[in-house]
Amino acid sequence: MTDIRTILEERLQAAFDTVEAGADPVLRPSDHADFQVNGTLPLAKRLGRNPRELAEGLLAAVDLGGICETVEVSGPGFLNLTLSAGFLADQLQAMAADEALGLAPTADPVTVVVDYSAPNVAKEMHVGHLRSTIIGDALVRLLQAAGHEVVRENHVGDWGTPFGMLIEHLLDLGEEEATSELSVGDLDGFYRQARASFDADEAFAARARARVVLLQSGDPETLRLWGILVGQSIAYFDEVYAKLGVLLTDADVVGESFYNPMLEGVVADLEALGLLVENDGARCVFPPGFANRQGDPLPLIIRKSDGGYGYAATDLAAIRDRVDRLGAGRILYVVGAPQAQHLQMCFAVARLAGWLPEGVEAVHVAFGSVLGPDRKVFRTRAGSTVKLVDLLDEAVARAAGEVAERNPDLDEGTRRDMARALGVGAVKYADLSNDRAKDYVFDMDRMLAAQGDTGPYLQYAHARVRNIFARGEVDPPPAGSPLVLAEPAERALGLRLLRFGDAVAGARQAADPHRLCLFLYETASAFSSFYDHCPVLKAPDGPTRLSRLALADLTARVLARGLGLLGIEAPDRM
RNA sequence: GCCCUCGUAGCUCAGCGGAUAGAGCACCGGCCUCCGGAGCCGGUGGCGCAGGUUCGAGUCCUGCCGAGGGCGCCA
Numbered sequence: 001m002t003d004i005r006t007i008l009e010e011r012l013q014a015a016f017d018t019v020e021a022g023a024d025p026v027l028r029p030s031d032h033a034d035f036q037v038n039g040t041l042p043l044a045k046r047l048g049r050n051p052r053e054l055a056e057g058l059l060a061a062v063d064l065g066g067i068c069e070t071v072e073v074s075g076p077g078f079l080n081l082t083l084s085a086g087f088l089a090d091q092l093q094a095m096a097a098d099e100a101l102g103l104a105p106t107a108d109p110v111t112v113v114v115d116y117s118a119p120n121v122a123k124e125m126h127v128g129h130l131r132s133t134i135i136g137d138a139l140v141r142l143l144q145a146a147g148h149e150v151v152r153e154n155h156v157g158d159w160g161t162p163f164g165m166l167i168e169h170l171l172d173l174g175e176e177e178a179t180s181e182l183s184v185g186d187l188d189g190f191y192r193q194a195r196a197s198f199d200a201d202e203a204f205a206a207r208a209r210a211r212v213v214l215l216q217s218g219d220p221e222t223l224r225l226w227g228i229l230v231g232q233s234i235a236y237f238d239e240v241y242a243k244l245g246v247l248l249t250d251a252d253v254v255g256e257s258f259y260n261p262m263l264e265g266v267v268a269d270l271e272a273l274g275l276l277v278e279n280d281g282a283r284c285v286f287p288p289g290f291a292n293r294q295g296d297p298l299p300l301i302i303r304k305s306d307g308g309y310g311y312a313a314t315d316l317a318a319i320r321d322r323v324d325r326l327g328a329g330r331i332l333y334v335v336g337a338p339q340a341q342h343l344q345m346c347f348a349v350a351r352l353a354g355w356l357p358e359g360v361e362a363v364h365v366a367f368g369s370v371l372g373p374d375r376k377v378f379r380t381r382a383g384s385t386v387k388l389v390d391l392l393d394e395a396v397a398r399a400a401g402e403v404a405e406r407n408p409d410l411d412e413g414t415r416r417d418m419a420r421a422l423g424v425g426a427v428k429y430a431d432l433s434n435d436r437a438k439d440y441v442f443d444m445d446r447m448l449a450a451q452g453d454t455g456p457y458l459q460y461a462h463a464r465v466r467n468i469f470a471r472g473e474v475d476p477p478p479a480g481s482p483l484v485l486a487e488p489a490e491r492a493l494g495l496r497l498l499r500f501g502d503a504v505a506g507a508r509q510a511a512d513p514h515r516l517c518l519f520l521y522e523t524a525s526a527f528s529s530f531y532d533h534c535p536v537l538k539a540p541d542g543p544t545r546l547s548r549l550a551l552a553d554l555t556a557r558v559l560a561r562g563l564g565l566l567g568i569e570a571p572d573r574m
Numbered sequence: 575g576c577c578c579u580c581g582u583a584g585c586u587c588a589g590c591g592g593a594u595a596g597a598g599c600a601c602c603g604g605c606c607u608c609c610g611g612a613g614c615c616g617g618u619g620g621c622g623c624a625g626g627u628u629c630g631a632g633u634c635c636u637g638c639c640g641a642g643g644g645c646g647c648c649a
Contacts, residue, residue, distance in 0.1 A: 026591095026592085028590075028592080029590095030593090031593080031594090031596090032593070036592085036593085038591085038592055041592075041629065041630075042591095042628095042629085042630095044629085045628090045629055051629080074593080075592085075593045076592090076593075076629075076630080077629095078592075078593070118649095120649080157649060159649095160648080160649065161648080162648090162649095256649085279646080279647095280646075280647080281647085282646070282647050284646075284647090290577085290645090291576065291577075291645085292576080292645055292646075293575065293576060293577095293645055294575085294576090294645095295575085295576065298577095298645070298646075299646055299647090300646090301646060301647050303647090304646095304647045305647060306647080308647085310646095310647065310648095310649090311648080311649050314649090336643095337578080337579060337642095337643070337644095338578095338579095338642095338643055338644060339644085339649095340577095340578060340579080340643090340644075341577075341578070341644055341645070342644085342649095344578095366578095366579080368579080368580085368642090368643095369642080369643085371642095375641090375642095377642095402612090406612080433587085433588095434586095434587075435580095435587080435588085437579065437580075438579085438580065438587090439579095439580080439641095439642070439643095440586085440587090441586075443586080446586070446598095446599075449598095449599080449612090450612035451598080451599080451612065451613085452586095452597090452598040452599060453586095453587080453588090453597070453598050453599095454598090456612075457598095457612075460610085460612050460613090461612095461613095463610085463612095464609095464610055464612090464613085467609085467610060468609065468610095471609065471610085472609070506590080510590090514587095514588085515588095515590095518588065518589095518597090521588095521597085521598090522597090525597090528613060528614070529613095529614065529615090531609080531610090531613080531614085532605095532608085532613065532614040532615085533614080535608085535609065536609060537609045538608090538609060539609095574612090
């Protein structure tokens with residue numbers, strides 16, 4: 001099926017071309033009609049003509065027969081388009097018959113590498129990882145749905161100086177004891193103890209430093225111990241991912257250590273290109289356009305004065321690997337906003353070195369911080385970071401209370417599934433429905449509220465639709481069933497549903513899931529209004545009943561699919 | 575000091591250069607002859623300040639004020 005927007009744009013373009021070839025009609029949704037054409041005003045300005053007269057002329061020239069009920073010149077010279085109910089009904093019928101709900105695959109699929117989540121070995125996942133993981137997951141789903149080849153990369157922090165003390169702590173505890181501690185997910189406890197020994201015990205610190213050297217020199221026994229830490233942590237991350245219901249698995253882990261063998265080449269090649277500058281013993285690149293607080297050029301440190309590699313070296317190696325080995329046409333970094341400058345510098349250096357060719361896009365999909373009620377970075381009352389699992393468990397537990405109250409008749413397993421879908425969905429939706437770039441205040445009461453722009457409200461709307469069929473013991477009408485949009489609420493819902501493709505495309509192009517959230521909330525609202533005003537099972541006649549059932553079914557499918565693209569479940573009951 | 579992001583209703587947020595700036599929460603008032611009231615319908619209330627570009631600015635540009643973040647060997 002061809003979406004309405006495309007159809008309208010084609011017809012309008014033909015009319016605009018008669019006045020000035022290529023003039024953009026600037027078609028937009030409107031508060032005053034279904035769509036409005038804004039392009040008349042700039043065009044009139046350019047031609048020095050009266051905008052209303054020009055609009056009148058275009059109105060006469062444009063062929064919208066069978067599509068629009070009315071087209072009129074309005075205000076200073078806009079064209080207001082009101083679609084005909086019959087056309088809308090036909091479009092909806094086609095959409096309902098389409099498995100993909102009108103979501104068309106992209107014309108130019110590329111390989112997109114999405115770098116997200118990135119927890120640290122032997123460190124707890126916290127709310128910062130929540131944002132990266134959830135936003136990244138939604139973007140992966142949106143891109144896959146468009147037919148892009150998506151490579152998920154979880155850039156786990158599995159290398160660096162802290163591993164000296166972590167390995168020594170592991171030895172002090174004994175392998176078995178350490179393994180069991182890590183397997184229950186007390187990662188922060190493990191890390192804290194290691195840190196404490198390092199700070200308090202000089203002998204331990206010396207062992208830790210020696211251990212770093214062994215690790216970096218590839219000592220087999222040290223690598224084996226390191227592998228225990230990494231393996232246990234990744235197993236733990238997998239549990240968290242499963243709890244979150246995201247697509248990431250341990251197969252997507254491409255840790256920092258993966259790039260170790262490539263670092264020497266990064267340095268050598270930068271050297272050969274003449275980009276590397278020795279500065280205070282460190283080897284740096286100074287990409288143009290970056291300055292420090294004195295206004296001097298800002299370095300990207302590739303190799304530290306102690307001979308170790310900076311994380312910039314790893315990030316550059318990753319870019320090369322993604323372009324050369326994975327064939328990336330676009331790389332998305334779902335990373336917090338504070339790292340903007342670092343990433344921009346890496347991209348700049350990669351461009352200078354020719355590792356990031358002209359046609360390959362590198363995009364920092366930046367996001368703001370999660371704040372506590374005091375508007376400071378979210379922490380527990382004790383001042384430590386909040387464990388992601390604790391947060392999820394609390395959300396699910398609260399949802400479970402709600403579910404038990406409303407569905408005392410259901411068996412425990414079903415209730416548990418519902419509570420999980422509800423609790424996790426609430427947390428995800430709250431995060432995704434905010435503008436990525438902004439900080440947001442974490443408020444569990446609000447995200448779990450059943451009213452307002454929340455996950456539970458959307459899931460409820462979906463469950464309500466599904467329940468029409470369960471309660472009425474009817475199946476959704478077969479594909480191709482005719483629709484009638486007689487009531488204003490039917491028309492409003494129908495028009496809303498037809499904008500699904502636009503909403504999905506917009507969210508994908510801007511890498512901004514909150515646009516899809518907004519659409520889904522509006523859809524749920526439109527459905528609720530429709531459901532209140534238009535009896536479905538008790539419709540006045542057979543054709544109306546069938547049409548409303550078809551509209552209800554399409555609503556359920558759009559909500560479920562839309563939520564699915566965000567990584568949020570849509571249970572049939574709740 | 576320089577750079578980046580953000581200032582929209584009491585609170586939390588939408589708003590793709592277009593008309594009278596929209597929601598939700600809270601508050602006030604309606605709707606149970608109703609298929610799920612976790613709902614629907616209505617009301618009160620707002621673009622940080624000052625310039626500029628434009629036919630038209632919440633949106634783009636400049637300056638100021640305010641908040642957060644970044645600014646050479648942690649990732």
